[in-house]
Amino acid sequence: MSQSKGRFGVHGGQYIPETLMNAVIELEQAYDHYKNDPEFNRELTELLNNYAGRPSLLYRADKLTRELGGAKIYLKREDLNHTGSHKINNVLGQALLAKKMGKTRLIAETGAGQHGVATATAAALLDMECVVFMGEEDTKRQALNVYRMKLLGADVIPVKSGTATLKDAVSEAMREWTSRIADTHYCLGSVMGPHPFPTIVRDFQAVISREARAQILEAEGRLPDAVIACVGGGSNAIGSFYHFIPDEGVRLIGCEAAGRGIDTFETAATVNTGRIGIFHGMKSYFCQDKYGQIAPVYSISAGLDYPGVGPEHANLHDMGRAEYVPITDDEAVNAFEYLSRTEGIIPAIESAHAVAYAMKLAPTMDKDKIIIVTVSGRGDKDCAAIARYRGEDIYE
Amino acid sequence: MSNIREAFADGKAFIPFITCGDPDLETTAKVVRAAAENGADLIELGIPFSDPTAEGPVIQGANIRALAGGVTTDKVFELVKELRKDVKIPFVFMTYANVVFSYDAERFMARCCECGVDGIILPDLPFEEKEEFSAVAKQYGVDLISLIAPTSDNRIAMIAKEAEGFIYIVSSLGVTGVRSEINTNIGDIVKVIRENTNVPCAVGFGISKPEQAKAMAAISDGAIVGSAIIKILEKYGKDAAPYVGEYVKEMKNAVISE
Numbered sequence: 001m002s003q004s005k006g007r008f009g010v011h012g013g014q015y016i017p018e019t020l021m022n023a024v025i026e027l028e029q030a031y032d033h034y035k036n037d038p039e040f041n042r043e044l045t046e047l048l049n050n051y052a053g054r055p056s057l058l059y060r061a062d063k064l065t066r067e068l069g070g071a072k073i074y075l076k077r078e079d080l081n082h083t084g085s086h087k088i089n090n091v092l093g094q095a096l097l098a099k100k101m102g103k104t105r106l107i108a109e110t111g112a113g114q115h116g117v118a119t120a121t122a123a124a125l126l127d128m129e130c131v132v133f134m135g136e137e138d139t140k141r142q143a144l145n146v147y148r149m150k151l152l153g154a155d156v157i158p159v160k161s162g163t164a165t166l167k168d169a170v171s172e173a174m175r176e177w178t179s180r181i182a183d184t185h186y187c188l189g190s191v192m193g194p195h196p197f198p199t200i201v202r203d204f205q206a207v208i209s210r211e212a213r214a215q216i217l218e219a220e221g222r223l224p225d226a227v228i229a230c231v232g233g234g235s236n237a238i239g240s241f242y243h244f245i246p247d248e249g250v251r252l253i254g255c256e257a258a259g260r261g262i263d264t265f266e267t268a269a270t271v272n273t274g275r276i277g278i279f280h281g282m283k284s285y286f287c288q289d290k291y292g293q294i295a296p297v298y299s300i301s302a303g304l305d306y307p308g309v310g311p312e313h314a315n316l317h318d319m320g321r322a323e324y325v326p327i328t329d330d331e332a333v334n335a336f337e338y339l340s341r342t343e344g345i346i347p348a349i350e351s352a353h354a355v356a357y358a359m360k361l362a363p364t365m366d367k368d369k370i371i372i373v374t375v376s377g378r379g380d381k382d383c384a385a386i387a388r389y390r391g392e393d394i395y396e
Numbered sequence: 397m398s399n400i401r402e403a404f405a406d407g408k409a410f411i412p413f414i415t416c417g418d419p420d421l422e423t424t425a426k427v428v429r430a431a432a433e434n435g436a437d438l439i440e441l442g443i444p445f446s447d448p449t450a451e452g453p454v455i456q457g458a459n460i461r462a463l464a465g466g467v468t469t470d471k472v473f474e475l476v477k478e479l480r481k482d483v484k485i486p487f488v489f490m491t492y493a494n495v496v497f498s499y500d501a502e503r504f505m506a507r508c509c510e511c512g513v514d515g516i517i518l519p520d521l522p523f524e525e526k527e528e529f530s531a532v533a534k535q536y537g538v539d540l541i542s543l544i545a546p547t548s549d550n551r552i553a554m555i556a557k558e559a560e561g562f563i564y565i566v567s568s569l570g571v572t573g574v575r576s577e578i579n580t581n582i583g584d585i586v587k588v589i590r591e592n593t594n595v596p597c598a599v600g601f602g603i604s605k606p607e608q609a610k611a612m613a614a615i616s617d618g619a620i621v622g623s624a625i626i627k628i629l630e631k632y633g634k635d636a637a638p639y640v641g642e643y644v645k646e647m648k649n650a651v652i653s654e
Contacts, residue, residue, distance in 0.1 A: 004524055004527075017545070020547075021547075162446070171447050175570070181569065278497050279447065288494070291498060291499065293445065293446040
């Protein structure tokens with residue numbers, strides 16, 4: 001009898017080549033051991049607090065709240081982490097785990113470059129070799145992050161196949177892992193891929209909601225009415241949601257990249273426009289044609305430009321526990337500029353998708369309601385691209 | 397005995413792989429006939445997928461060319477149905493789980509049965525996930541082919557015990573593509589397989605030259621060649637059939653030579 005592992009409802013599983021099966025089994029066993037190991041947890045907490053700068057602030061955005069004139073808005077400031085995004089939470093955990101497993105080399109995919117930068121950073125700190133796969137298109141959109149990764153000692157491999165974006169970077173990283181397993185850990189950046197990755201990455205990102213829940217109880221003496229985060233693969237969103245899932249009164253809202261709109265083909269809003277399928281090691285929702293060919297997706301945000309979504313999100317959607325809303329390029333760019341002006345905080349264009357939905361939702365809610373918006377990363381990396389979007393050419 | 401077992405019945409088998417629709421379905425039909433006439437014992441027919449994560453650059457290219465030419469799963473079934481009128485050797489599909497899942501696994505297997513497809517290889521469907529497809533495959537008499545890799549170790553016996561049709565031994569780590577040498581100890585893998593099943597096993601990944609095919613077939617039941625054939629298609633395009641035929645003849649002779 002065969003037995004499928006790592007299911008979230010009907011989603012998840014391990015749809016990978018036989019060549020990788022013992023590698024993911026070994027990873028699962030190592031993780032099951034170390035997640036309860038006091039020494040491992042002490043080392044990880046030490047890294048998170050004294051290297052990455054946790055806990056991150058839960059900032060009460062008074063000016064934003066006043067201007068929008070509705071619910072009180074708090075921002076969970078993952079942009080203040082070392083390396084500038086939530087990605088470091090997961091990477092420090094996985095890199096430490098890989099090191100304990102005796103691996104000496106990390107490989108990773110990256111879209112916007114944030115996960116690649118975080119992986120290159122952890123590799124530098126822990127004395128590991130690092131190779132990052134990045135869609136060639138994204139290496140152009142996020143040139144600054146390519147330079148940062150190289151500066152940190154990583155090799156960056158531009159991926160030219162397919163649409164030359166995040167999807168193709170994942171495919172290439174998987175291909176690389178099948179060719180070199182013994183010394184290499186694939187440091188997957190989102191809550192996707194084959195089991196145990198969706199669970200491992202979620203556990204390492206759950207620190208976001210563990211902190212946010214305690215922080216809001218401390219500040220307000222009660223839980224929020226809604227938690228909003230952007231969703232590509234969905235790592236910052238699942239991290240933001242996780243400890244609120246049992247709190248039924250808290251709305252969980254994931255913001256998908258609608259690109260030029262969900263009624264166009266230039267979109268990456270997987271839950272809103274996709275269908276159930278099997279790809280990149282998991283069963284979940286994917287943008288695809290009727291024959292199961294994966295669709296070329298589009299978003300201004302390289303980090304959300306992915307045709308799938310993590311299996312736990314797919315299940316939260318099926319259960320009706322979380323809502324997934326589409327945000328267009330235009331709305332995200334407006335939010336990017338709006339938050340910069342009102343609060344003096346430049347969010348990543350990915351995070352701006354969450355801010356954009358808060359801008360729609362807050363005015364419809366009473367003043368005694370509370371929203372937490374996760375600012376998953378900072379927006380320095382996006383300035384040149386947003387300037388271009390507005391018709392201005394700047395030199396970095 | 398299933399049709400697939402017959403391919404191995406009289407000695408060592410040579411198994412070519414062809415991506416359907418590269419560069420077009422008419423050429424695929426000609427190439428399949430040329431391969432069959434020149435000694436192929438079984439043909440692996442690739443249904444193209446947009447993101448073939450187990451393939452190296454050569455077969456990725458074939459997938460892209462085929463999809464760009466408008467090939468669909470339905471058109472591939474039509475091609476097979478047509479070929480079945482005169483080609484008698486077994487056909488085995490090679491594609492990705494999503495292609496079958498999206499078509500609806502039961503409908504897919506029913507079409508396989510109707511068109512004369514004997515088996516299916518899904519490289520992204522490991523032992524732990526196979527039940528979702530194997531039950532319905534069995535119902536329609538389609539063998540779900542198991543793969544065993546150089547990293548399978550303690551999994552070989554488990555996989556071999558439930559294998560159907562033939563076992564695909566992946567010769568090397570990594571993706572498909574031509575390799576100058578194969579370092580895995582295939583003999584050790586075959587030994588464990590033999591202890592657990594009498595289902596034949598063939599070696600693929602990296603084989604291009606006659607001496608490699610001969611060596612691999614000597615320690616197993618056959619050799620599978622993909623990228624080297626796709627390279628002939630890449631070079632000669634619509635005129636590739638006679639060149640593939642010639643290559644298949646040479647490889648088959650190498651495989652059966654003592």
